Amino acid sequence: MNMTIEQLEKKAKKIRFNIIRMIGIGKKGHLGGSCSIADIITALYFYKMKHDPRNPKWEKRDRFLLSKGHAALAQYAVLAEFGYFAEEELDKVKELDGMLQGHPDLTRTPGIEANTGSLGQGLSIACGITAGLRIDGNVTSKVYCVVGDGELAEGQIWEAAMAAAFYKLDNLVSILDKNGIQATGPIVERFDTNPLPDKWKAFGWYVMQIDGHNMKDIVQALDETDELKGQPTIIIARTVKGKGVSFAEHKAAFHNEMLDEAQYEQACRELQSKEIKKI
């Protein structure tokens, strides 16, 4: 899709607004980790990835996996923008028998590639998809997998990291959402998963480091991955948990929390959406 950086930034704001809209007033939702990946997921879907909302299972599509499945709201926000499902579904998130579950479910939601949410598994699934596409001779479809930094404590992540390097899965690009905060607080104070670049390099990955809220950086890094052959790539993106909603930024409290009416209205104002809907 040919969008300018400015247009992408505007779109990311809309995505954040969609996230807030889904959380609404008095309902719990993973605000922090969804907002931290809003720019990354916007760049992927609106700039980088080949995909077709009218044909979600198009064989030649690029795949997107959300290993940190709790940030599903960010993906729902994007999928709705593309018309993978009716926008009204956003207002019914997590409702009984609904299309949009608390965590991604491929059986219910068009555009979802895998069931993730039990942390540490998405990267392995992404590796399997990449290997499967290779068997088919499909060398043009890329597989993008967003991983969280708290999730790196899961041993399976490192099993997958080794497998990806061993099998030289160069169509696999992982984006690490390094927002520094897990459910109960700062990661470094709990179970420090650093030093990240050194670890991933040692595991055989090509490592890039960017500002995960700088759209130009994100787009450049994603384009650069196309040139890299023979090993998988990880883009370590420094992000801010709750980015875009001032009172939630850097706060573990908004990992999975509800908004009161005043907070909701403030969040909407900050995201400067003209389409704010009173709910």
Next chain:
Amino acid sequence: MNMQNPREVYGKTLVEMGRENRNIVVCEADLSKSTMSCYFQDTFPERYFEMGIAEQDMTSFAAGLSLTGKIPFVNSFAVFASGRNYDQIRQGICIAKLNVKIIGSSSGLSDFGDGSTHQSVEDMAIMRAIPNMTVLESADGIETRKMIRAIAEYNGPVYVRINRDDMPDLFPEGKKFEIGRPYVIQDGKDVVIYAAGIMVSKALKASEILNKEGISVRIVNVSSLKPVKEDELKKQAQGMKGIITAEEHTLIGGLASVITYTLRGTGVPIETIGINDSFGQSANSYDELLEYYGLTEDNIVNAVRKMF
């Protein structure tokens, strides 16, 4: 009686299917020479993934392969193939009903020397509890081949338990294997024995002894623990004076649970043979263990005699 090793049969069946269907792929965690996935590795290296000793990654990786239309067969010992990767099976595979086949090799006590860490006494119970999962156990080489071919045709997650030891042929060569069907291996009119895996051949031996005492035994091979046609199980118990279940598995959550639940209210006495809520241990032979845990033809004979 012709003996076959079900692991050997499994390994060769994989190759056979690999020739017929390009979508068959195999994942292994460094046990290829025990699970016999090594045959597939030799024949189709480009469709074979040695995933290292990393069962969790292997299982989720297989989920990914299935999402590109492949039919992955995931191999390890039963105890690891159902335990080490339980969450990966539940979350990544079964919720979405992905087409992944988990093959638990060296099942039950059949890896006699390695002891409790390598013996699966509860794998069927664990797998059976997961929604969307199909749970099977083969009773001999013939059934192993038919079963493996049948699950490749079925679109959905399957767990199969395969014994390490040689087993006598007993499944009729001409009969089709269908998921969910309990097979009458031998008909009789006094007592019905529902057995699975190695216990089917033990039941046949027990029946020879009982026959001499004038007791006629019907033997049902319940190779599909889930799903299982409950109406057929009920029919097979009709008019019987007693019901026996026999499994190489804990009595909790396996065949005994299926039969006692399905046949509740029939009023026919039921005796259950299986492992009584305990782990295995090392021994010098498989038979020694089967005897220690009460899984022999004599145990079956005694259970039947109690009913008369």
